[in-house]
Amino acid sequence: xxxxxxxxxxxxxxxxxxxxxxxxxxxxxxxxxxxxxxxxxxxxxxxxxxxxxxxxxxxxxxxxxxxxxxxxxxxxxxxxxxxxxxxxxxxxxxxxxxxxxxxxxxxxxxxxxxxxxxxxxxxxxxxxxxxxxxxxxxxxxxxxxxxxxxxxxxxxxxxxxxxxx
Ligand SMILES: [Zn+2]
Numbered sequence: 520x521x522x523x524x525x526x527x528x529x530x531x532x533x534x535x536x537x538x539x540x541x542x543x544x545x546x547x548x549x550x551x552x553x554x555x556x557x558x559x560x561x562x563x564x565x566x567x568x569x570x571x572x573x574x575x576x577x578x579x580x581x582x583x584x585x586x587x588x589x590x591x592x593x594x595x596x597x598x599x600x601x602x603x604x605x606x607x608x609x610x611x612x613x614x615x616x617x618x619x620x621x622x623x624x625x626x627x628x629x630x631x632x633x634x635x636x637x638x639x640x641x642x643x644x645x646x647x648x649x650x651x652x653x654x655x656x657x658x659x660x661x662x663x664x665x666x667x668x669x670x671x672x673x674x675x676x677x678x679x680x681x682x683x684x
Contacts, residue, residue: 560590563597569608569630578609582630589631592658592674599652600640606633607669620683632662632673645670653678 558566569586570577578586589608597604610618610627626632637645646665649672652658664671665682 560587561594563604564590564593564606568606571609571611571614572607573614574611576609576611576614578630582609585629585631588659588674589633592661592672593633593635595652595657596635596649596672600637600648602637602639605636605638608633626662626673626675631675632671634666634669634671636669642666642668642670650680 560566560569566578566583566586569590586608593604593606608627609630610621610625612628615621615625615628621627627634635645635649636642640648642665646663649658649663649670653660653663659674660676660678661672661674662679662681664680665684667684
């Protein structure tokens with residue numbers, strides 16, 4: 520049997536405690552992350568869905584209020600169509616710059632815009648539904664962009680329309 524000196528024993532205990540603390544800290548950070556993931560913005564939208572999926576980047580704290588306003592509007596659309604609404608919301612400035620054709624000052628960088636697809640609806644159907652819901656004052660006026668694969672919506676407050684087909 521190997522005899523350990525008192526110093527070696529103390530070192531071993533210290534190392535053990537250090538490791539335990541490290542594990543606890545990592546677990547704490549993970550819990551915090553999962554907490555964010557579960558945060559519901561509305562009945563059907565979570566903050567997790569609004570993250571940048573490329574690289575799994577969470578919406579920064581400073582934009583969570585924007586995300587909430589956006590989610591409220593998307594919930595109106597979701598309730599009206601009664602189908603799942605798939606969204607791509609947050610973009611880091613770096614990621615936004617890497618996308619050809621993305622606006623330099625895109626609202627996506629502030630978690631204040633969604634690129635939307637709804638299974639079973641064509642982009643033009645999504646476009647006209649959002650325009651209709653704005654017209655009857657249940658969604659906030661804003662930008663609606665018509666793309667081949669999706670519809671962009673942002674609740675900027677004034678109506679702007681474009682198509683990039
Ligand atoms: Zn967009």
